Amino acid sequence: MAELYLPSTLQPLFAGLPRRLDIDAATVDEALDRLEERWPGFRDRLCEPGPELRRHIHVYVDRQRATLDTALEVRSRVDVIAAISGG
């Protein structure tokens, strides 16, 4: 199970969504699919058509910048970061 950490900006949008959860997925893309199944609309908040990650959403897998295609290991740590932007 990969260990997933989410930004605080997502919790108010989806009832019961935790900041940290375990996900059984082979890629970042699959992990988002698992979350979409439990919280409909979740994927749209992180991705835009392509699909690709939104411009100000960064994902790191084991501290390396990742894309939707990045593979996850059983013990991977996945950090989803809402990049510093705006004012």
Place this chain on the structure above:
Amino acid sequence: MSKTLVLVGTRKGCFILESDEARLEWELRGPFCEGWPIYHAVHDAESGAIYAAGASEWHGASIWRSLDLGETWTQSSDGLEYGDSGLKLSKVSGLTAAHGRLLAGAEVPGVFESRDGGQTWKVLSRLEGQPGSDSWNDPANQPPGHLGVPAILPHPEDPGRYWAIVQGIGIFETTDDGTSWTPRNKGLRADWPLENPEVGYCVHKLVMSPVDNDRLYQQNHVGMHRSDDAGVTWTEISDGLPTEFGFAAGAHPQERDTFYVIPLDPGHGRCMPDGSAAVWRTRDAGSTWQRLADGLPQQDAHVGVLREGMAIDRHEVPGVYFGTSTGQLFASADEGESWREIASYLPGIASVEVAIID
């Protein structure tokens, strides 16, 4: 006793001000919508819901809904997309609730519809094939700057008939629910060269008189205009105003010839002229204009008002409201004769709408 609600969309969320029929004391609630930039918040009189169109820098465009006058909110963007076309939806803005459905305008230009209270959306039209569409559909230019549909004006009796503004292009009318469109820009002035005289007009705001559906008014980049034939032809009515430029406009709910605008300096500043705040009103369809400023700051007030920044209620003596892009909200309970500041420190205001709740 009825409530008067003023819905305010700001750079940092949606706010609601509440008063009674007298509209003298106001209570502010918010921010709502998790502080997302809200471009337009409206009340749907049929369902009682409030909807707010927003676009987060992080999480994209979505439309928020509250079924309890702002106490709780949910959001959905299900269907707010252009599929495999390669076009990117960067923002939703102009919301319209009419005839049992919601319409939303989007960047890249498109009109979206929801028939389930904003839970799911589908694109009704991208105005494909209309003059100007090549520029906004250019795959090398996605998203195409701030080119979108900022507003949709519904016909109050005919669900399939409405007008859409495309920024920098002009007004288009459909009478068959978006299947076909007709440019409605005849008689408008452009201070720049036009390749096609049917389009190329920078229309900021379009409103209809509630008592005469053929009477439309528009504020555009270079003037105020009036139409007496539902937009087929336009006549300029800028004479007597301090500038030709402005964004916001509003029609009187009972008098077809009464109409309000907020002229702004046309340069980069886009503030009210001379640091002196005023709303301007005509009571004769644009032949003459009166400056309304009693109670508004008359010195060092360098404030601007955006396209959805003014609203007029439907009380017997109508109230007029406007919000500035620097966060001040002003209200008049006497048709603009006198004004009070009812909120002073909001985030920059993008939209103001008013609803009467019985």
